Amino acid sequence: DIQMTQSPSSLSATVGDRVTITCRASQSISTSLNWYQHKPGTAPKLLIYAASSLQSGVPSRFSGSGSETDFTLTISSLQPEDFATYYCQQTYSTPRELTFGGGTKVEIK
Amino acid sequence: QVHLVQSGAEVKEPGASVKVSCKASGYIFTSYRIHWVRQAPGQGLEWMGSIWPVDGNTQYSQKFQGRVTITRDTSANIAYMELSSLSSEDTALYHCARDWGYNSGGKWYSRFDSWGQGTLVTVSS
Numbered sequence: 001d002i003q004m005t006q007s008p009s010s011l012s013a014t015v016g017d018r019v020t021i022t023c024r025a026s027q028s029i030s031t032s033l034n035w036y037q038h039k040p041g042t043a044p045k046l047l048i049y050a051a052s053s054l055q056s057g058v059p060s061r062f063s064g065s066g067s068e069t070d071f072t073l074t075i076s077s078l079q080p081e082d083f084a085t086y087y088c089q090q091t092y093s094t095p096r097e098l099t100f101g102g103g104t105k106v107e108i109k
Numbered sequence: 110q111v112h113l114v115q116s117g118a119e120v121k122e123p124g125a126s127v128k129v130s131c132k133a134s135g136y137i138f139t140s141y142r143i144h145w146v147r148q149a150p151g152q153g154l155e156w157m158g159s160i161w162p163v164d165g166n167t168q169y170s171q172k173f174q175g176r177v178t179i180t181r182d183t184s185a186n187i188a189y190m191e192l193s194s195l196s197s198e199d200t201a202l203y204h205c206a207r208d209w210g211y212n213s214g215g216k217w218y219s220r221f222d223s224w225g226q227g228t229l230v231t232v233s234s
Contacts, residue, residue: 043224091219100154
């Protein structure tokens with residue numbers, strides 16, 4: 001199975017900060033990588049698909065990059081509504097074993 | 110507008126089974142794979158399995174193979190997830206999600222674009 005490792009597991013930031021989250025795959029997954037935002041008590045929200053494509057309706061301050069094994073989610077200017085947990089997900093092995101990373105919790109400094 | 114509405118919270122004893130439903134509306138149910146994802150308290154998201162509603166083809170995570178069964182009722186646009194031999198470690202919030210997949214350059218890309226609200230399953234004696 002493909003393992004996904006996110007870092008950091010948590011971070012503290014201030015409104016307006018540039019935030020970067022990384023995700024590493026245990027083997028090459030091309031660009032088969034999605035990013036989700038998850039807030040407690042709500043359903044996860046798709047932000048980025050295919051490593052760098054912005055899902056419709058998602059603010060342009062979110063961006064994704066990377067390929068093969070190393071990927072990055074960047075929030076260019078953190079907003080109050082962005083405090084949440086972010087997960088990467090590999091879909092290279094779709095429809096089997098679509099594993100998620102462990103999550104990165106973005107907290108208010 | 111796409112909606113996935115799940116059944117209500119469940120409390121089960123260890124060793125029992127639970128069946129959670131996910132009713133889809135706002136799109137052609139048989140055209141999109143449905144996945145099940147869970148989140149245990151304090152843990153991350155965990156993929157459990159999926160079903161292709163048009164033919165009932167299923168895929169399961171190796172972790173849950175033998176304990177999970179995903180089915181669908183195409184006449185009612187409902188997907189089901191049944192988990193058996195429950196233990197306290199199965200206490201979690203269970204979500205269904207639609208896979209708005211697409212083909213690009215000969216490769217299939219999956220993306221979970223719509224999610225159910227979640228069903229809390231509590232396993233306790």
